[in-house]
Structures are given as structure tokens and as C-alpha cells.
Amino acid sequence: MNKRDMQIIVLFLAIAIIGIVTSRTMFKSDGIDTYVNIYVEGKVYKQVSAVKSQTIVIERNNMYNEIKVSPQSVMMYDSNCDNKNCIHQGEIIPDSMSMRIMDGWIVCLPNQVSIEVVRGEN
């Protein structure tokens, strides 16, 4: 590895760090209570409060997703997509979600469903 390589690496490292800081500070939605945004095909499908436990089933054109929401955690409980990445992404615990690699997000790319947990102030 020579000097030019290091310059390229440092440049992209800086871009990544700026990206993380910007997205964590500027693009953060907030609310008084914790709530969950569910997006289907890029559009808001439903917004639910995480105060009470519930199960949301999204079923369309042979695509099936089941989301479990409770005050303690949010997770993709079941999905019929082929890679099951969304299930492997595990549960989001609002109190400690900033430690998660994907932050407050669970994304199922094949079924085009994404979940965003917005942590409340309380």
C-alpha cells in the first residue's frame, strides 16, 4: 500500500464518518413516545405507537411480512422472502438501538418492506 492508496482510504473514511454524524444528528425524527414507521415500496404504509403490543401483517402478491411491536422491542417476526435478512437483523430495543449497526431500521429488500423505529423522549 502506497501513499496515494492511503489518501484514497482516508478520504472515504472521512466521508463515512461525516455521513454517520450527519445522519445521526440531522436526519433524526423524534417524538414524545416511541413509534414505528412501516414503509412498503418506499411509501409510508402505517405508523404505529410502540406503547401497546401488536402484530402487523402485511400481505400482498404472495409477499408476506409479520412485524411484532411491543414497548420493549420491535422485530420482523416472519417473512417469506428468499434471503431472510430482515429476520436475521434481529430485534430493535429502543433504549439501546443506537448501538445497532442498522440503528432503528429493519429492511426486507426482496419484499420491499422497511421498518423505522423512532425513539421517544420518555
Added chain:
Amino acid sequence: MNAKTITRFGILTTIALVLGYVERFIPIATGLPGIKLGIANTVLLYAIYLMDSKSTFLLMLLKVILSGILFSGLAGAIYSFAGGLFSLIMMLLTKRIKGVSIIGVSVVGAIFHNLGQLIVASAVVQTKGLLFYFAVLTLSAIITGIITGMTAKYVFKGLVYNVIIN
């Protein structure tokens, strides 16, 4: 196209496909799309350094189409094509910069492979989540890009050495 060229393309396409497939069994980040070793990129690096850019594009296309048919399906092939095209163009451009070695080219390739795929994913995911994930993917691409670049560097050294000796 003569027999030698056809054989060479056949071998390179096979290596790329097998490496891409084997990589699925190395779980460095289960469930996180885009975070992977990218070792199949060594084949494209080989083509960039030891063949011409037209052959490199052809190899990328062959890999995307065949791995779509064999493993990932149409949706997967669209993601790989966007990633492959983006990363290839950027690798060819980076190679032209004076003083950049194969490791720098590999890192740029890894980063822009993710960017191409994220652009396709932006139809599915909300934009504010994407910036954050792009940053995470870039960090991972820097590390995996260095590993892949170093692998390619030493493999080529061995290849060139053996070809000259034998």
C-alpha cells in the same frame, strides 16, 4: 475470438462465480445486505490489470447474468448489475490516477459496488436511512477492499512468476 480467449474467459467466469458462491457461506455480518468480503472482485481486478476494459465489462456481465440464473434470481441480478457497473467504471478511472496501486483500486471498487446497489435499494428504503447505511457500508468496504486488493496483489505476483518460469 480464438480458443485461447474463450478458455480464458471460461476459467475467469468460473472462478468469479465460485468465489461469489463460496462467499455466501462466510458469515461476516449475517442479515446485513452489502457487507461481504467481495473476494470475487479479484477476478475483475485481474481483468483490469492484465486484460483490456472491454473484456472486463464482458466478464462482469457474464458473472452477473450467470449468478442471477444460478443463485440470486432476477431481483438479485439487478442489484449485482448496478453494483458491478458502478464499481467497474470507478475502478477503471481510479487505475488511471498516478501512484494508485491495486489496493486503492480495490477499495474504490468495493465502495462504489455498494453505492450502485444502494441506488437500486433507494426505491425500497426511505432516504434518511440510506445515508447512514451508506456510511456503514463504506467503512466495511474500506476493510474488505484492502483484504481483496492484497489478495489480488499476491495472487498476481505468483501468477506472473509462474508464467515466466514455466
